[in-house]
Amino acid sequence: MQQKMTLKRLAAVLGVHSSTVGRVMDPQTRHMVSEEVAERILREAALHGYRPNKIAAALRTRRSNIVGVMLPDITNPVFPPILLGIEDALRKQGYVAIVANAGEDRAQQRFVVDQLLARQVDALILATATRDDAILDYCLASGVTTVTVNRGEDTRRVSSVVNDEVEGMRLAVDHLAQLGHRHIVHLAGSQDLSTGHLRREGFMTAMAAHGLQEEALCIVDCSSYSREAGRLACETVLARYPGATAILAANDLLALGCYDSLRAHGLRCPQDMSVVGHNDMPFADLVDPPLTTIRIRHHEMGVQAAQLILRRLQDDPVGEMEIRLKPELVLRGSSAAPRAGAAGLRAAAAA
Amino acid sequence: MQQKMTLKRLAAVLGVHSSTVGRVMDPQTRHMVSEEVAERILREAALHGYRPNKIAAALRTRRSNIVGVMLPDITNPVFPPILLGIEDALRKQGYVAIVANAGEDRAQQRFVVDQLLARQVDALILATATRDDAILDYCLASGVTTVTVNRGEDTRRVSSVVNDEVEGMRLAVDHLAQLGHRHIVHLAGSQDLSTGHLRREGFMTAMAAHGLQEEALCIVDCSSYSREAGRLACETVLARYPGATAILAANDLLALGCYDSLRAHGLRCPQDMSVVGHNDMPFADLVDPPLTTIRIRHHEMGVQAAQLILRRLQDDPVGEMEIRLKPELVLRGSSAAPRAGAAGLRAAAAA
DNA sequence: CTGAAAGCGCTTACAG
DNA sequence: CTGAAAGCGCTTACAG
16 A cells, blocks of 8 residues: 555645645536646546545534434334435435444433534434433534434424324224224333323323223333333233223334233234234234234434434524324234123133 | 634633643543643533544544444344444444445445545445455455455455354254254355355255255255245245255245245145244244244454454454354244155145 | 644635 | 645644
């Protein structure tokens, strides 16, 4: 490997000034240089495999063209498509993403944000937001453009791109009610997250719309969006609500946990209990039975979040906004009409 | 937001020289400054929320502390845990990753590598390698430290961290042979990829070890690691190898495609056909039937790849090497002893 | 122990 | 159309 090629060295080789070379390297300013000279420079640059140093440019222009993305956990299957959407949109404008998995721990998240800011990211996309998020305050105080994705926060201080959670729950409740279910239990996610909170609200609203609110609303709170939490919650459902014929989980993993619990009790899905999930994560169609769920447009969420950021960075005066994408019901095998007396039989067995 | 704090401005506020402040900000050089002064500087820095500009430092030191990671597709479930492993290891040393999904297209990959190099990444981790990879030549020519992960390449010009594919196939064939299967068909992945190639080789070796190589080896090539390719390949198996009692797929998605095909033919797994996958991707235990497969330690692969890179960057003279992690057989419900005459019945039905 | 200065590789306002 | 120069915010060899 010979000496690293730079603007200055390239200029020396060609006998022109480095600023002339610089103008040619940027398509925006190329027209300032005579075609003849530009061509000569371009040819020589290609010959040496010259690649402008974007770090130097970033220092000079104070624009890194890097967007920081903070995720709780990339192995959660909702995030890869969001990330892909973000990247697709960023790349079109010459930006790249630095991705950081920060978990749900606040101290760790703060450390990660500090790292990203020290690296001079032009903007931040947070997939970690809670309804009342101290980290967000920290980001805002630092002055970076920030957008949340997947989850929103209550005070609406920043723009967010989210799923319409209330609509998703309406679709699910409508579906179950249409099948004839009257006694539906909701497995609720963390109430600190907009997703958990709004899905719970959406459940209550939709149940009321069907006149199913009279009986005390049946809701079991889950400690996390995990299969194990779903299994435990389903145990609670079976013990506490013997009349239940359907479970509407706030998340697919919770729904899959219900499968585990039902199987352990020798109960069949959907004959003995309908189960509906939320997210339509990959392979939700391959589990047994294939999971009826609410499809969320994660890729599009990423694209929208990145576009919001890019417009802001290009001084397009976009105000704060919440972009709410419409979800879709995906009918599969885990939901069916309640069997006459299914719940009753279960209750008898439990007694 | 007040004016951005810099070393120089901080120094001016304190009435010291900026180089003194600089020395204090770096724990490595802090000892060069008197404790009293250092403390005063640290206090003032904290007061202003001063955060050293790493882009400026990177330009000066010619070390960005950024590692570029090129993936074919983050939504393929093998990559998130690899990425998590990479990030975990990098973070411990103050590095971050720029992740780029480049697909399998060579031109696109080259574009992505150019982007990463222009951003002065200190090293590159490629999860996109093919057995004969032109992009790798390109990376080497540029002089960046490069390591491949998950996939290796034939010439061994760079270090790689991979799964022991031959061993994985041995485990799978041993398992099926022990169950009594004699007629096992392998669904092979792309022979341009080390994974596809070595699993095929491993299959042949393991079959020979069981004395099952006499009959022409039964292998169906698949165009990609996808569920649809698996479905098509299974159709071929059913048509071409009526005596087959087990399918050993080079990848879990291929195995799940077999499920689709078997179901369409009214065949049961494992009673009519055993199916074994490869990867143990998330939720492989939740499909119907739960998939017997080979577990690959993806997270560890990421950690090892990053550590190799970090040692190189710290001028530890690590030579080129191939790190091969041992896989593990995960027994689940998709494999069982062949039913006496199962294949024969199928053959009769097909006739 | 502290300061003064050079320079990493660009961009860009200012001259001519 | 081209050049000369300043400066982005650090690090570090050199003085004292």
